[in-house]
Amino acid sequence: MRYISHLLATTMVLSVTAIAPAQAYLDPGTGSIILQLILGGVAGVMVVMKLYWHRLLSFFGRGDSSSDADE
Amino acid sequence: MSPIKAEAGSFRDPSGRIYIKDDQVFRTIMPVAADDYEAVRATGLIEELGDRGWLIGATEVAIDALESVATDASYVVEHPKIPFISYPYEWPFPALKAAALHHLDVHLAAMEKGVTLSDASAYNIQFIGTQPIFIDLLSLRPYQDGEIWGGHRQFCEQFLNPLLLRAKLGLVHNHWYRGTQEGIPAADLRRMLPLRKKLSRNVLLHVVAQSALQNSSATQAKNSEQTIKTGRLPKASMVRMLEGLRRWISTMEPADTGKTIWQDYANAHSYSDEEVRTKQNLIAEFVRTTSPQTVWDLGCNSGDYSQVAIDAGAKRSIGFDVDQGALEAAFARGQADGLDILPLFFDAANPTPNQGWNQAERQGMSERANADGIMALAFIHHLAIARNIPLDDLVGWLMGLAPTGVIEFVPKEDPMVKQLLRLREDIFPDYTLDAFRHHITKRGRIVQDTQVSAAGRRLIQFERKPT
Numbered sequence: 359m360r361y362i363s364h365l366l367a368t369t370m371v372l373s374v375t376a377i378a379p380a381q382a383y384l385d386p387g388t389g390s391i392i393l394q395l396i397l398g399g400v401a402g403v404m405v406v407m408k409l410y411w412h413r414l415l416s417f418f419g420r421g422d423s424s425s426d427a428d429e
Numbered sequence: 430m431s432p433i434k435a436e437a438g439s440f441r442d443p444s445g446r447i448y449i450k451d452d453q454v455f456r457t458i459m460p461v462a463a464d465d466y467e468a469v470r471a472t473g474l475i476e477e478l479g480d481r482g483w484l485i486g487a488t489e490v491a492i493d494a495l496e497s498v499a500t501d502a503s504y505v506v507e508h509p510k511i512p513f514i515s516y517p518y519e520w521p522f523p524a525l526k527a528a529a530l531h532h533l534d535v536h537l538a539a540m541e542k543g544v545t546l547s548d549a550s551a552y553n554i555q556f557i558g559t560q561p562i563f564i565d566l567l568s569l570r571p572y573q574d575g576e577i578w579g580g581h582r583q584f585c586e587q588f589l590n591p592l593l594l595r596a597k598l599g600l601v602h603n604h605w606y607r608g609t610q611e612g613i614p615a616a617d618l619r620r621m622l623p624l625r626k627k628l629s630r631n632v633l634l635h636v637v638a639q640s641a642l643q644n645s646s647a648t649q650a651k652n653s654e655q656t657i658k659t660g661r662l663p664k665a666s667m668v669r670m671l672e673g674l675r676r677w678i679s680t681m682e683p684a685d686t687g688k689t690i691w692q693d694y695a696n697a698h699s700y701s702d703e704e705v706r707t708k709q710n711l712i713a714e715f716v717r718t719t720s721p722q723t724v725w726d727l728g729c730n731s732g733d734y735s736q737v738a739i740d741a742g743a744k745r746s747i748g749f750d751v752d753q754g755a756l757e758a759a760f761a762r763g764q765a766d767g768l769d770i771l772p773l774f775f776d777a778a779n780p781t782p783n784q785g786w787n788q789a790e791r792q793g794m795s796e797r798a799n800a801d802g803i804m805a806l807a808f809i810h811h812l813a814i815a816r817n818i819p820l821d822d823l824v825g826w827l828m829g830l831a832p833t834g835v836i837e838f839v840p841k842e843d844p845m846v847k848q849l850l851r852l853r854e855d856i857f858p859d860y861t862l863d864a865f866r867h868h869i870t871k872r873g874r875i876v877q878d879t880q881v882s883a884a885g886r887r888l889i890q891f892e893r894k895p896t
Contacts, residue, residue: 383548384580385582390578394577394581401661413646
């Protein structure tokens with residue numbers, strides 16, 4: 359578990375290279391972004407899994423259910 | 430000469446603004462957008478799409494073309510004027526579909542040159558006849574490798590979901606769209622779709638998943654912000670997404686395919702062939718003698734008389750009707766024959782109002798009135814009888830739209846009016862030919878007055894008193 363969590367965190371850091379569009383006067387919406395990350399392939403799916411990871415852990419009785427903290 | 434006026438609907442993007450000076454349309458490009466504009470210009474895309482008629486023309490002019498109004502702008506460009514501005518809530522289904530496909534086509538062509546679109550507003554598409562054209566130069570900006578498609582949600586709300594409403598549920602988008610102005614949210618559509626209509630890859634992705642993820646508590650959490658903001662979408666995936674949407678939308682058709690009342694009107698109306706010819710000749714004669722550039726065809730049906738008017742020399746026709754089937758037939762006619770006719774959804778008893786921010790962002794129908802001549806054929810009884818609008822008011826409104834026009838008077842003896850009165854009391858003692866003529870002559874003069882049907886229908890051509 360710890361290892362997978364670590365791997366995810368690393369993937370996430372690696373994928374943190376993109377930039378918010380320069381002239382983004384428009385709110386793209388979280389739903390749309392996450393959908394696009396999933397459509398974008400493995401790296402994106404990892405990022406999304408990371409978002410839901412703590413939910414999953416708390417569902418199985420691990421981790422702190424009151425927090426979604428990444429770190 | 431009128432003063433230079435900022436277009437009230439162009440405030441959302443700080444990159445620039447539209448200004449109107451008499452009959453000229455200018456766009457400022459502010460310093461914040463100058464680099465992007467220069468980069469896009471250098472790709473040759475603006476010219477290329479302009480030559481294809483996909484993107485509105487843009488000629489750089491001196492900053493002082495706008496006098497002292499925009500001295501802080503980096504550039505000022507002049508655009509050709511769109512003959513008639515229309516809104517997605519006035520478009521029939523095939524127009525919204527054509528606009529959606531055009532938006533995707535422009536985006537795909539842009540991506541080939543390393544350019545993307547910063548938004549997906551349906552208001553950035555306008556029509557010349559039935560031909561869509563992209564009008565927002567400043568939506569084009571350099572594509573940064575791996576960026577997500579920031580306009581995806583807007584595309585879904587303003588194009589995809591309203592199309593799905595009709596394609597999946599047989600409901601027209603116009604009323605709802607006019608209410609929200611921003612289109613239809615995925616969450617609302619998701620609630621309406623029955624399970625079996627959700628079971629397709631595209632609906633699951635763009636409607637169900639998008640709305641579910643939007644509301645998920647994990648993505649609402651504060652600390653997920655950074656994760657979301659830093660997401661990447663590879664270029665190939667983004668192009669696939671655009672192409673996928675294009676393929677999907679191009680197959681969409683209204684679910685309610687049964688004939689509407691008026692779609693078949695041209696074949697089933699109460700006129701004989703000879704009467705139709707008389708009517709056509711009178712319209713052609715009206716156009717030849719008054720030479721209108723823009724004709725408004727109220728109750729345009731499938732566009733028969735718009736076609737007559739254009740054949741007789743009118744430059745274009747804007748058609749108005751409430752019947753979706755008729756509008757779709759008129760739109761198809763325009764597309765097939767390359768005819769400069771734009772059929773729009775319009776209920777004269779409830780016309781498009783001024784709306785949006787400060788009630789000035791999107792103009793009402795009267796504010797956009799630009800007809801040189803009107804045609805109101807087989808029209809007034811639907812308002813005077815079916816909607817109880819006083820005949821005098823109705824004539825006043827029609828004659829206010831243009832200096833000249835042709836109105837068909839449909840008497841009570843006509844089968845169509847009899848049909849309208851079949852189940853209700855006749856509370857219209859003032860609905861008479863004499864009264865109708867009187868209402869016209871107090872505002873102008875009758876130029877032509879000819880009986881066109883055995884039941885006593887008449888085409889009456891008016892000329893308004895100069896104001």
